[in-house]
Amino acid sequence: MKLTVVGTGYVGLVSGVCYAELGNSVICVDKDPMKIATLQNGGIPIYEPGLEELAAANVAAGRLSFSSDLTSAVKQSDIVIIAVGTPPLPSGQANLTYIDLAAAEIAGAMNGYKIIAVKSTVPVGTNERVRDIIRSHTGEPFDSISLPEFLREGSAVKDTLHPDRIVVGADSAKAADVMRELHAKLTDNIVVTDIRSAEMIKYASNAFLATKISFINEIANICEKVGADVTQVAAGMGYDKRIGDSFLKAGIGYGGSCFPKDTQALIQIAGNVDYEFKLLRSVVEVNQDQRYNVIRKLETIFGGDLKGKTIAIWGLSFKPETDDVREAPALEIIRHLTGHGVHVRAYDPIATDNFRSTYGSGEVAWCASALEAAAGADALCLLTEWEEFSQVDLNVLQHVLKQPVLIDGRNAFREEDLADTDFIYYSVGRPNLNKGVKEPVPTLQF
Ligand SMILES: NC(=O)c1ccc[n+]([C@@H]2O[C@H](COP(=O)([O-])OP(=O)(O)OC[C@H]3O[C@@H](n4cnc5c(N)ncnc54)[C@H](O)[C@@H]3O)[C@@H](O)[C@H]2O)c1
Numbered sequence: 001m002k003l004t005v006v007g008t009g010y011v012g013l014v015s016g017v018c019y020a021e022l023g024n025s026v027i028c029v030d031k032d033p034m035k036i037a038t039l040q041n042g043g044i045p046i047y048e049p050g051l052e053e054l055a056a057a058n059v060a061a062g063r064l065s066f067s068s069d070l071t072s073a074v075k076q077s078d079i080v081i082i083a084v085g086t087p088p089l090p091s092g093q094a095n096l097t098y099i100d101l102a103a104a105e106i107a108g109a110m111n112g113y114k115i116i117a118v119k120s121t122v123p124v125g126t127n128e129r130v131r132d133i134i135r136s137h138t139g140e141p142f143d144s145i146s147l148p149e150f151l152r153e154g155s156a157v158k159d160t161l162h163p164d165r166i167v168v169g170a171d172s173a174k175a176a177d178v179m180r181e182l183h184a185k186l187t188d189n190i191v192v193t194d195i196r197s198a199e200m201i202k203y204a205s206n207a208f209l210a211t212k213i214s215f216i217n218e219i220a221n222i223c224e225k226v227g228a229d230v231t232q233v234a235a236g237m238g239y240d241k242r243i244g245d246s247f248l249k250a251g252i253g254y255g256g257s258c259f260p261k262d263t264q265a266l267i268q269i270a271g272n273v274d275y276e277f278k279l280l281r282s283v284v285e286v287n288q289d290q291r292y293n294v295i296r297k298l299e300t301i302f303g304g305d306l307k308g309k310t311i312a313i314w315g316l317s318f319k320p321e322t323d324d325v326r327e328a329p330a331l332e333i334i335r336h337l338t339g340h341g342v343h344v345r346a347y348d349p350i351a352t353d354n355f356r357s358t359y360g361s362g363e364v365a366w367c368a369s370a371l372e373a374a375a376g377a378d379a380l381c382l383l384t385e386w387e388e389f390s391q392v393d394l395n396v397l398q399h400v401l402k403q404p405v406l407i408d409g410r411n412a413f414r415e416e417d418l419a420d421t422d423f424i425y426y427s428v429g430r431p432n433l434n435k436g437v438k439e440p441v442p443t444l445q446f
């Protein structure tokens, strides 16, 4: 099949490359000429394991190309996939400007029947809005469908080539059949729904996963007070198939370009129809507070005042295996620390450049290695669980630090890693692993 993918961000690029890998002829279009120039020269503007090699192979096979010319690409295609951004407005509502503009541009290029699929995450009703925009610009026949995307950054290629399901929201049997055929090699589990339900499946899925994370983070906070271990609790819960063991890793809360934005958008979607989504509001509130546990733990160790201390930070991206720092908890934690007179020394394996341009002009020493960041610091906070950090020899680390204080915001270290060290160690919801911290097992009241 012949496809155009409009927008070569994470979703557009990964799905474009993967549709080409399935044997389709794909043109990835972006309005950012720098991005297209990079792609045309064999570069990949994002860090995503496996993507560069797969893109190169498909370009070489003549199935994949990159272009700034949306009109020409659309004219050559039977299917046009919209994968532009839907960033949050200050109200939390999704900004649909890019969707509207893309729809109008596509309509202007129509030259016969096409399927227009919206892969961007959009509020319920947006596909109908896209249909209206296209209809108002062209008399050419088309079907518009919802095709929500569920890939995760860091494992995007694997997620796309081995999806749990493909969701297609369609009110045309013809378009649904084409989508079944397009995705047939990926999975047998192609779920065809009405358009509004497909749009809702995407938000409900992200909101549910965010709820699991806030739930386990609150359990972790309680574990710290009652002397239980959240990792054992999560494992024990996860064996129950009704619960499942995924998304039960306690930490400093979720970040990224999706959960924070999509939870806020779903609260707005509900609010627009006079429904207060109380549960999801709490999920967001818990998430917002969870990152401050790192700072509260530092304050406990240093007796309240952190002014003048030097704190090392390991990990700036919102999760490992990506250079994406959108809504990374590290942004707020570091801004808080520097705003309170703390000297911050920060290191990330690949996200430092992105972080620096998002963070702005605060006083931070950007370091080239994990040990360089730790050198001379009063304490070290691990904020992203990059594999590299758990490989560091803790005996070496404790001598590099001014004081062996380690706040592990992601439970990256195990009891045996710490056994022969003198660390003052706090993790998340594992009070029995705390070291060097004078906190007796609590006496519980009944
Ligand atoms: N990032 C993820 O992991 C992920 C996963 C699932 C769904 N989503 C959803 O997919 C959508 C895209 O997310 P993203 O992270 O890939 O966005 P992004 O911001 O990284 O990329 C969007 C791209 O679209 C381009 N663009 C905007 N308007 C255009 C136009 N008219 N013509 C051509 N190009 C245009 C921009 O230049 C940009 O390169 C969002 O709705 C997001 O919520 C994202």
Ligand SMILES: O=c1ccn([C@@H]2O[C@H](COP(=O)(O)OP(=O)(O)O[C@H]3O[C@H](CO)[C@@H](O)[C@H](O)[C@H]3O)[C@@H](O)[C@H]2O)c(=O)[nH]1
Residues within 6 Å of the ligand: 121, 149, 150, 151, 152, 153, 154, 206, 209, 213, 246, 247, 248, 249, 250, 251, 252, 253, 254, 255, 256, 257, 258, 259, 262, 318, 319
């Ligand atoms: O048990 C867990 C799992 C995740 N996280 C955090 O949650 C955030 C999001 O992680 P993840 O879901 O792995 O990454 P994303 O790339 O943001 O992917 C989510 O958002 C995408 C965009 O909508 C969806 O397509 C995916 O299905 C959905 O998992 C990160 O900050 C993680 O550190 C936890 O704290 N604990």
